[in-house]
Amino acid sequence: MTNNALLDNLGDVKLNDTVVFVAKVKEYQILKTKANKDYVACTLANVHGTVTGKVWDAIEANRYTPVDIQHKVVKCTGLVSEYNGTYEVKIMSLELLADGTYNINDVERSADGNALAQEFMTYFNALPADWQLVVNHLFACIEKGWDRFCVAYAASGYHDAQRCGLINHTVKMLRILDVVLKNDNRLEELRNLLTVGVMIHDLGKIEEMENGVYNKDAYINHRMRGITYLTRKESVIKEAVGTDNFNRLMSIVHEHHGGLGAEPMHTIYALLVFMVDNCDAQFTNVADVMSGVTQPVTRGENIGIRYDD
Numbered sequence: 324m325t326n327n328a329l330l331d332n333l334g335d336v337k338l339n340d341t342v343v344f345v346a347k348v349k350e351y352q353i354l355k356t357k358a359n360k361d362y363v364a365c366t367l368a369n370v371h372g373t374v375t376g377k378v379w380d381a382i383e384a385n386r387y388t389p390v391d392i393q394h395k396v397v398k399c400t401g402l403v404s405e406y407n408g409t410y411e412v413k414i415m416s417l418e419l420l421a422d423g424t425y426n427i428n429d430v431e432r433s434a435d436g437n438a439l440a441q442e443f444m445t446y447f448n449a450l451p452a453d454w455q456l457v458v459n460h461l462f463a464c465i466e467k468g469w470d471r472f473c474v475a476y477a478a479s480g481y482h483d484a485q486r487c488g489l490i491n492h493t494v495k496m497l498r499i500l501d502v503v504l505k506n507d508n509r510l511e512e513l514r515n516l517l518t519v520g521v522m523i524h525d526l527g528k529i530e531e532m533e534n535g536v537y538n539k540d541a542y543i544n545h546r547m548r549g550i551t552y553l554t555r556k557e558s559v560i561k562e563a564v565g566t567d568n569f570n571r572l573m574s575i576v577h578e579h580h581g582g583l584g585a586e587p588m589h590t591i592y593a594l595l596v597f598m599v600d601n602c603d604a605q606f607t608n609v610a611d612v613m614s615g616v617t618q619p620v621t622r623g624e625n626i627g628i629r630y631d632d
Contacts, residue, residue: 325410328372328615330403340403342412345369345420347430349480351393353384361385363414366480367399370432372615376401376412383416394536396420396430431534432616436473436487439494446497446518453563454515457572460559461523464552465530475528476535480617482607484535489528495603496521496596503599513592516568520575520596526552527576549576 325331333342346367356362363378376399378384397419401412447455462468477483477492485491500521504510527548531541553560553573560569571592578586578593579600588594611617 325403326615327374327410329367329369329374330410330412331615332371336403338403338405341400342403343398343400345396345398345425345429346374347396348392348394348417349373351387351389353389365414367397367412369430370428373617374410374412375406376414377404378414378417380415383414387417387419392417392419394534396425431486432484433486434483434488434491436490439487439490440473442494443490443497443522446494446501447522450515450518454519456563457519457556457560458522460556461526461552464555465526468526468529471529472526476532477525477528479532479535479537482604482611486534488535489525492603492607493522493525495607496599499599499602503595510595513595516571516592517595520572520579520592521599523549523552523572524576524579524596524600525549546577546580 325336329344329346330336330342333344336342344367346369348365349368350364350366352364353361354364361381361384363376363384365376365378367374367376397417399412399414400416400418401414404411404413447458450458462472465471473490474487475489476485477488483489483492497518500517504514504517525545527545530548531538531543531545550573553569553576557569560572571590574588574590574593575596578588578590579596581588581594581597581601588597608617
């Protein structure tokens with residue numbers, strides 16, 4: 324066992340065993356060795372998990388540019404190797420696969436979009452009509468907004484980087500929020516605002532990414548896009564739930580990252596949604612590492628934290 328879900332799915336593989344598998348290229352970088360020779364460092368992913376790989380052969384390393392191969396599906400042939408205690412693949416060859424020559428369900432993980440859509444609607448149906456109107460108007464800002472929301476990725480490589488990941492992340496946040504509000508009824512008066520805030524906080528990701536790949540104009544990030552949706556519907560939202568609640572929703576959408584690459588938080592509404600958002604993201608990240616979906620990484624404030632040594 325390698326403690327890597329992608330490799331272990333191939334059988335009882337050991338160091339130096341040859342492996343062949345189909346995966347999507349999540350990252351692809353052409354770098355230089357200390358001897359100034361080209362090599363490739365990449366991350367490959369399929370429905371079972373991710374694995375890092377390196378191409379040391381100079382000819383093979385220059386076979387593709389990152390534009391040629393990144394986010395494409397490939398057949399990988401390589402040897403199981405180990406670096407700093409983590410299993411990876413010494414790649415002998417990467418073969419680009421044409422659409423239709425592989426099963427997308429073998430390559431991309433997916434949450435259960437239909438079940439999640441039904442659960443989302445139970446929270447939506449519990450909202451008063453005026454707050455339902457707010458949600459409907461904001462989803463309508465995006466062509467086929469609901470349909471795309473139900474299949475979109477929540478991220479490119481972190482939590483819920485999978486088909487139906489966006490609705491999965493949102494529903495998990497709605498569950499957490501519900502528990503928090505039930506745990507202290509002094510916050511119950513905020514239920515409608517916070518529920519809608521959770522429902523729309525990442526709505527802009529529908530247009531920020533396509534199948535987990537950031538669009539060329541993704542510098543207009545999902546928070547900025549969310550603000551444009553709110554601004555387009557400003558008058559109808561203010562008429563439905565009031566100016567104060569409109570402003571609170573603006574704060575939630577703009578500031579829910581808690582100052583991480585965004586405007587610092589200025590309201591308790593943004594703070595509460597940030598805490599719920601971060602709770603799901605962090606727990607999901609740990610679960611992804613424990614189940615082998617993503618590789619363990621220790622960095623920043625997490626340096627020194629260990630799982631299975």
